[in-house]
Amino acid sequence: MQQHADTTPARRETIxxxxxxxxxxxxxxxxxxxxxxxxxxxxxxxNLHTFPTLVSMARKRASITGTVRKVGGIETIHVESFTPMETTDFG
Incomplete structure (x- = not known):
């Protein structure tokens, strides 16, 4: 099976x-x-259904680890774990 040119292999990453x-x-x-x-x-x-707590963290910063894939210019992550981060004011 041939891989599309705009597809990258899945990789574990922390973003x-x-x-x-x-x-x-x-x-x-x-x-x-x-x-x-x-x-x-x-x-x-x-996989938001696995980590519904992420919804309550809207507009907050987090460090998220999981499997990242990119297909057709769209990048996705299948979350394994996350850690809330302190946010600082910009400006």
């Missing part, structure tokens, strides 16, 4: 960034989130 809601249901409950990392890197969480 850090702000947790951002990405999609909501008809009752305005968050159903998908992404991690907004430095350098405009956005990584979508694929």
């Amino acid at each position: 850090s960034g702000f947790i951002v809601p990405m999609q909501w249901d008809e009752q305005f409950r968050v159903t998908e989130i992404l991690i907004a990392c430095e350098a405009e890197r956005d990584v979508q969480v694929t």
Whole structure:
């Protein structure tokens, strides 16, 4: 099987960034989130159902470890663990 040119192999990685809601249901409950990392890197969480606590951490910073994949320009992470991080004011 040939791999697409815009697909990278899965790798275990620890990323850090702000947790951002990405999609909501008809009752305005968050159903998908992404991690907004430095350098405009956005990584979508694929297993939010396993870590629902991440929803309550919206707009907070965290360090997240998991398996990262990139297919078609979209980067995803299957979360294994996370640690909340202190946020500092910018400005």
